[in-house]
Amino acid sequence: MLAAKLQQHQKTSGTKYDPIQITHVKLPPSPLPPAHALVAIHCAALNHRDVYIREGLYPAVTDGSILGSDASGTIEASSSGLWAKGDRVLVNPARGWISQQDSPEAVHEFNILGLLPEQGTFAQFISVHQDDLAPLPRHLSFEQGSALPLAGLTAYRAVVTLGKCKAGDKVLIPGKYWRRRGSLCPPVCSCVGRGGVGDFIEPDKIAQAMALGARGGVSYKDDQWPAKLNSASGASFNLVIDGASGPNLSAYIRLMELGGTLCIYGAVAGSNSTFTVPFLWFKHLTIKGVCMGSRQEFQEMVAFVAEKKIVPVVHAVFKGLGRLDDAFDVMRAGSQMGKLVVSEIQGGLRESRL
Missing domain, CATH: 3.40.50.720 (NAD(P)-binding Rossmann-like Domain)
Incomplete structure (x- = not known):
């Protein structure tokens, strides 16, 4: 599958800004672990966290990480009966926090998608525990849905x-x-x-x-x-x-x-x-x-958005992983109102300047 991997380099002059490389990587392991689903990612949204990672301002940055925390897509395969092939889903960006209200149950196990050991969402597929998925609300498109998880x-x-x-x-x-x-x-x-x-x-x-x-x-x-x-x-x-x-x-x-x-x-x-x-x-x-939330809060948030028909604001959509750096340019300029989304990820690079 295609994915956007971080390529760390040493700062020589000016502002550090690590490049990303769109490259072929191995699909998540098959067969899937118990109670997991393979998600075909249709759209992924950027967050300032992604920029901070490339600028070296985020802790524990690891070379080769697949960036990205937000995604919408469809179920490609499942090792349980909870999800069926073709179901529209959103991916929970947080890991290691189940339901405790004050803080994660074990802080050292809490992670956010987009830095190793957690694969990010700027990729064509991702393997996810069945409980870290929620139905994409019917009133939202894949583009709008991908703007929801982390910010929502x-x-x-x-x-x-x-x-x-x-x-x-x-x-x-x-x-x-x-x-x-x-x-x-x-x-x-x-x-x-x-x-x-x-x-x-x-x-x-x-x-x-x-x-x-x-x-x-x-x-x-x-x-x-x-x-x-x-x-x-x-x-x-x-x-x-x-x-x-x-x-x-x-x-x-x-x-x-x-x-x-x-x-x-x-x-x-x-x-x-x-x-x-x-x-x-x-x-x-x-x-x-406030740093993300629990798996339970993620499910509650998506249900709340579905009930109230809330629509996330999407500032711009960039077609294909090959436009990812263009989206980063807009994010760094900081003039947008709403989220920046990369769409048609299953289509590969599309137009690329990388």
Whole structure:
């Protein structure tokens, strides 16, 4: 089968950026292990994690890893009666986390697809445990479905499991960062509460966010953005879902309501933050880290998306694995609203510049 493998190299000058090679690799072992299915991948979506891996910013990067964490496809073969050939499925991107709510049952066994020892989804086939698959919701295409797993699982855990968002809650979602991750937090919030208020750069992005369920937004480049956010929301925030961290964390905490929850899933704006610590106890705040979710949460998330008819936003589709580097270029530029998807993976390279 064809797959996109990481080819590590030594940084000589400028920014490290490891190349990928589309090459033939062995199919997953046959016969399949018990309770497993072989999935023919139709579409796979990119995440910033894939870029960080190529830039050497991710821990434990292994040469020869098949990248990619998101995928939709069909069952090619199964060693159990749970799935039949041709079933449309989504692949859970997390491994080693079954159902425990607070954290994985054994942290050292927790992995995410896309780095050895776990095969990634930028490949034509993948062998998956039967319980790490979920039916692709009928209202979604393969392209839309591939945009769901990682971003959807993260959003669901932040909003529902940890944030315990409910009707009437005010939610702040820093938009510059979530808009690149599938734009799933606003519609999830909208389905369980009142929706979010995000901070964005461009006015047209605010309009797009409001179409997804947000109640409004302001530009974070405005010096008065904290006051304007507070005015736009009409009250302090019960829940903040942040993928930025960095210098804005202090302002987010000041904008929070008594008993509020801050869920952090990334640090795009910087790994170091400072804030006034007494706000935590005087406001009775809770800070929680979000890194994927359990197998049980993945199943719950997909069922939730199917019930509420949520549609992930796809910014662009690139046909064939040969267009993968083009998709990476767009991801690195950071101007997209929604996910970047590689389609027609079963068709091979298609047009290639590699």
